[in-house]
Amino acid sequence: MKKISLVFGSVYGSAESVAETLYRELQNQGLSVQLHQPESLTGYVPNEEELLLLVSSTTGDGDLPENIVPWFVQMKDSAPYLPNLEYAVVALGDSSYDHFCGGGHQLDELFSELGAKRIGEVFEIDACETMEPENEALTWLKKWLKLLK
Template sequence: MAKIGVFVGSVFGGAEDVAQDVITQLSSNGHTAQLYLDPQLDDFLAYQNDTIVVITSTTGQGEVPDNLLPLYVALNDQFPLMPKLSYGVISMGDSSYGEDRYCGAGRQFDEMLQQLQAKPVAERLDIDACVSFDALEAALPWLSRFLKQIV
């Protein structure tokens, strides 16, 4: 089964709640899953031959939350190519803030991971708070498809 790191960017706890449930689902499917609420570059690099999931809300003008920002900056600065890394991104946002800001943090992470040559397991999931009151309910179908793709 897969070794999966779940890296969370959360402001008010919504992304963290989704991540806790994702960890439960991954573990109940036989995978080894670790949650990172204050992720560091070394934590992330430990998975460069495995699988990661980034679950993040979006702040302000489409920015990465403060707890995930140091990792994002470190990856961007050091730019470690990771062609063996498989990944998925669950991005949470509010479309009423405008298309350029909506799910901006997840979009930024997805784009950077692609530039680092990581391979997406599934297309990024954008969860709109204007449409989905329960983010976990919106994430479960995506997670089901994700689980079918990982070994």
């Protein structure tokens, strides 16, 4: 299986915790995975030979977390064409807000515009329905990995 690059954006730590949980589980399964810290994303363009796993919370009016905005803008401005990149999105949000999981959906739209191919649907985790987003993400991960085989 391809190496997995895991990128996250987080405001209060939930998305970071989900990303770290997914990272550990992927490692436990013997897969090659790299967890990218938001502050290390400057100049990073995903390798099309890898799988990209994006995890993002949502803030404000459906906005991306501040710690991932510089990378998002960099990718949008440079607009690399990534037709061979496969990716997935785990979006965290609160369904009591109008733009539920808006941060994750913005990332999905961007990578779709860059020509990348999403594997599976955007996985939405609702803070109104779960207190343990990590467990929801682990359940999703099992299903997502089956799509890759």
